[in-house]
Amino acid sequence: MLDEAENQLDNRGPWMNPEAPVTENSENFGTERDVANCPFFLKTGACRFGDRCSRKHVYPTASPTLMIRGMFRTFGMEESRRDDYDIDACLEHSEEELQESFLEFYHDVLPEFKSVGKVLQFKVSCNYETHLRGNVYIQFDTEEQCKEAFIKFNGRWYAGRQLHCEICPVTRWKNAICGE
Template identity: 95%
Template sequence: MATPTPQISAPVISQKQRKAALRKERRKRKRQALAQARECGLKSGASGTPEEEEEINEDDDEDNDIVEAERQRLHKEWLEKERLAQEEFRLRCEREEAVRKRKEEDERMIKEEWEAQQKREQEEREKKQQEKRGRELENGGPWMNPEAPVTVSSENFGTERDVANCPFFLKTGACRFGDRCSRKHVYPTASPTLMIRGMFVTFGMEESRRDDYDIDAWLEHSEEELQESFLDFYHDVLPELKSVGKVLQFKVSCNYEPHLRGNVYVQFDTEEQCKEAFIKFNGRWYAGRQLHCELCPVTRWKNAICGLFDRQKCPKGKHCNFLHVFRNPGNEFWEADRDLHLSPDRTQKPAEIREIPQQTRERQAEEQEQKQE
C-alpha cells in the first residue's frame, strides 16, 4: 500500500501582493498579445496600435511607482528599527558603566575601611606593648623581647631539631643553599675564627669546578700533586697569619662541594686578633684572586670535621657537607681537632694520652686479682 504524499500548503500572501501578482500577469499577457500582433503585422504588412503600447507603458510606470513606494517604506521601517536598537544599546552601556562605577566605589570604600581597621588594630597593639614595657620598667624587671632568637643555651640549638637556625652553617660556617636556605644564618659580630672563602685553588680543583659530574676531571691531577700544592700553600700563608697573633687552628677544606671548596679556616687566640686579621686580609689579593673574609661561628672542630673522614669511611666522599680537610705537616694543631684546648682536663701530650688505656687496663687487672683473693 503506497503511503500518501504529504500535502504542501501554499505560502500565505497578503492582498497587496496578490493584486501586484495579478497586474504583473495581465501585463505579461498584454505583452505576449502585442508581440503576436507585431509578428502578424510584419507578415501582413501592419503593426500594433500605439494606444496599446502606451497603455502597457503606463501600467509599467504604475508598477514601478508602487515598487519604489514599497521600498521607501521598508527603508524607513529599517531606519526606525536601527535607531531603536542603537538607543537600546546606548542605554544598556550606560547601565553597565553605572554598575561598574558603583562596584568600584564599593570596593574602594571596603578597602579604605579595612585599612583603617588594620591601622587602628596596629596602633592598639603598639599602645598595649608600650604600656606593658612601661609597667615592667616601673616594677623593676627587665623587658625581654618576646621574639628573641634561639640562644646557645637552648635545648636544640645547632641540631637538626632546631627549626630556626641552620645546623650546617653553625658547624661549618657554610651552607650549600646559601641565601636560599629556609633556616637562619646567624653571622657572628665577634668570633675567634676567620674563614677565607675559596682561597686555596689549584688547577685540578678548577677543572672539577667546571663539571662536578665529570669523573675524569682529576685523572691527570693525583692526590700527591694536590698534597704538594697544599704544603707550598701552608708554608706560604701560615707565617703571614701568625704575624697577627697566636694561631690555634689552621684548616683548609678539600671538599668538592662549591660552598666548601678551598675554604681556609683560621682560629686565633682572641677575638681581637681575629678582628685585626679580618681588617688586614679582607680585600687583599693572593694568587690573582681577591680574598673574601668572614667571621665564622665555628669554634668546635670536632663537630665541623667529618668523623668518618680520617678513617676513609665517609660514604659521600669529598661531596660530604661536613669538612674534609688537608692534613697539616707534622700533625700541627692536632689538639684543636679534638677540641682539647677547650678542656683543661685534657691537656696531656699525645704520648700520655696513648698511655692512659694501658694504665686503665693494669688498674682493672689489679682490682680483679684483689677480688679473686
C-alpha cells in the same frame, strides 16, 4: 609555606624558601631538630643552600675564627669547578701533587696569619662541594686577633683573586663536618 613558594614561582619572582618558624627550645640549637637555625652553617660557616636556605644563618659579630672562602685552589679543584657534574674531572692529579700544592700554600700563607697573632688552628677544606671548596679557616688565640686579621686580609689579593673574609661561627672542629 608551600603555597607561598608556589606564588613566588607563579609571579616569576625570585624563589626563596619561606622563613622557618622560631622555636624557644635551646637544647636543639644547631642540630637537625633546630628548625630555625641552619646546622650546616653553624658547623662549617657555609651552607650548601646559600641564600635559599630556609633556616637562619647567624653571622657572629665576634669569634676567634676567620674564614676565607675559596682561598686554596688546586688544578683539580679548578677543573671540578668548571664542571660540577663531572666527578672524574680531578682524577688526573695524584694525592702527592695535592699534598705538594698544599705544603706550598701552607708555607706561603701561614706566616702572614701568624704576623697578626697566635694561630691555634689552620684548616683548609679540600672538599669538592661548592660551598666548602677551598675554604681556609684560621682560629686565633683571641677574638681581637681575628678582627685584626679580618681588617688586614679582607680585600687583599692572593694568587690573582681577591680575598673575602668572614668572621666564622666555627670553634669546635670535631663537629665541623659536612655530610656531603
